[in-house]
Amino acid sequence: MRRVVQFSTGNVGQHSLRALIGRPDFELVGVHAANPDKVGRDAAELCGLAGPTGVLATDDIDSLIALEPDCVVYTALGETRPMEAIDQMARFLAAGINVVGTSMVWLVTPRQIDDWLREPLENACAAGDSSLYVNGIDPGYSGDTAVLAALSLATRAQSVTVQEVFDYGNYDDYEYTGKAMGFGTTADDEPAMAFQPGVITTMFGGLVRNIAHHLGAELDDVTQRFEPWYTDRRIECKMMTVEPGGLAGVRFAAEGVRDGTALVTVEHTTRLTPAAAPDWEYPPDGHSGVHKVIVEGEPRVEMNTLLSHPVLDVTEAGCVSTAARVVNVIDWVCRAPAGIIAVEDIPPAEMVRGLVW
Ligand SMILES: NC(=O)c1ccc[n+]([C@@H]2O[C@H](COP(=O)([O-])OP(=O)(O)OC[C@H]3O[C@@H](n4cnc5c(N)ncnc54)[C@H](OP(=O)(O)O)[C@@H]3O)[C@@H](O)[C@H]2O)c1
Incomplete structure (x- = not known):
């Protein structure tokens, strides 16, 4: 059982939150919300689920660190506030808490990133003996898992x-x-x-x-x-x-x-x-x-990935899949050596563990 914190409840975050609450191999211990209207509200309410979880949203990062979770799912909008997002992720990492996330999309290809982004996060991982992994559907799946599958043919x-x-x-x-x-x-x-x-x-x-x-x-x-x-x-x-x-x-x-x-x-x-x-x-x-x-x-290979959902629009379904790309590897990331992880480091079968219960 992995103890997890969801950081943010926006387009992607509400779907990772639902996934964390739903899966039997995770225990949701904390939720971050920046929006003052969301602070103090139950996690279930913030992602449209009925039964309360008893976990109330907070904007106090120290109180989330004090919970000593195994992993934080960081889906707060990052690209418009990169230094603040790096700092928030680094605080968890330096405290020994692993981070998976969808924010700061440059981190999808961590071996191609610039020093201003890599160094503070790498240092935080080293200080806390923790790991960071960022992915999504696009960028993410479409340019890594899907490309490698198509090229392999x-x-x-x-x-x-x-x-x-x-x-x-x-x-x-x-x-x-x-x-x-x-x-x-x-x-x-x-x-x-x-x-x-x-x-x-x-x-x-x-x-x-x-x-x-x-x-x-x-x-x-x-x-x-x-x-x-x-x-x-x-x-x-x-x-x-x-x-x-x-x-x-x-x-x-x-x-x-x-x-x-x-x-x-x-x-x-x-x-x-x-x-x-x-x-x-x-x-x-x-x-x-x-x-x-x-x-x-x-031969010529064309691979089309089409998402659909009985209720959600396709862009929302894309947000579910974006959440899935990182929630699904929490357990592996918690077992990984310290540092910034690239998708090619993760054995593909590890990305589906825990999806059936
Ligand atoms: N690779 C992919 O396929 C993919 C797909 C979609 C999104 N993304 C990335 O995932 C991230 C989230 O996307 P999104 O569409 O979910 O974004 P969003 O709904 O616009 O915002 C996400 C949440 O960020 C939080 N937030 C905003 N300002 C904040 C601040 N100053 N401090 C702390 N939290 C703050 C808010 O959380 P609360 O409402 O809880 O306060 C907001 O709801 C983005 O960085 C985006 O680029 C990647």
Whole structure:
């Protein structure tokens, strides 16, 4: 039985919290909420479950450390407040508490990250003899587990493309995702944060280099490309309302180039509602989101990962899977040597242990 703390109860956190409460091999001992309206409320209520757990949300990190859990699941929004997120994760790690998480997405490829991110976390792991592991569905599964599975079916690969083709219309995250991608802005506005020069390669270049590294291939360069799509009519969706002339679709990629051609491509096609960007690729079979890997090689391999759920929208199902990617390896991470763990360190079968009870 692993004693666990859930840190944050947002889009991903509420699903990891439900998973932690539901699984018989975990004991939920604490929950962090930053939102003052959530502090003091029962964990079950914060993730939509009926029966109370008796575990009340707190914003006091010291009191969570004092519980001496085996592991913290850190899903607080990290990329907009990186130094604070590093500090919070480091406090648990230095106290000897393992951390798994979905935040700070650069950590999905920890062997590609810069020193400002790696050093404080590595030092904290060393001080506390603890481990840190970050993953998700994209980035995460789509560029690691799925890519390795697809490539393992080829005897030779000429190129590999990792694609997310998703309708984010129902993703209730205008404040971060919506603003960062510039949805609703016009062609006269400054490019959004995500599409400033160099940002795509900063966000996704690590994934590209990591795949090239696994292939044993030298890249000449990692470049980026971006295409906006502006709507000529009003688009209304859960994320926001986009007025005519506003951005309602984006297609962007980081490309690992060798000898003038893209060897490794990580591409996103993101639209708000099916009405956006009608000339761009849609997911297959009427789905509103797909994670796809295409290997051009001997043979050509195309792998489509399609999530669905009887109640949840596909973006919420993606959040469930993002939570699963880290909750499922808590036990292994608790047994791992100290340090920052990469997905390739984890035996694949360890990622499914405990899913059936
Ligand atoms: N790799 C993937 O596939 C993938 C997919 C989705 C998300 N992610 C990553 O996972 C993280 C969470 O995403 P999300 O969509 O769940 O984010 P979110 O819903 O926007 O925010 C998550 C939670 O962060 C907490 N938070 C916000 N400001 C905070 C602060 N100053 N101090 C402490 N906690 C704070 C809040 O928790 P409370 O509401 O409890 O106060 C909030 O609900 C992000 O870093 C995101 O990039 C990765």
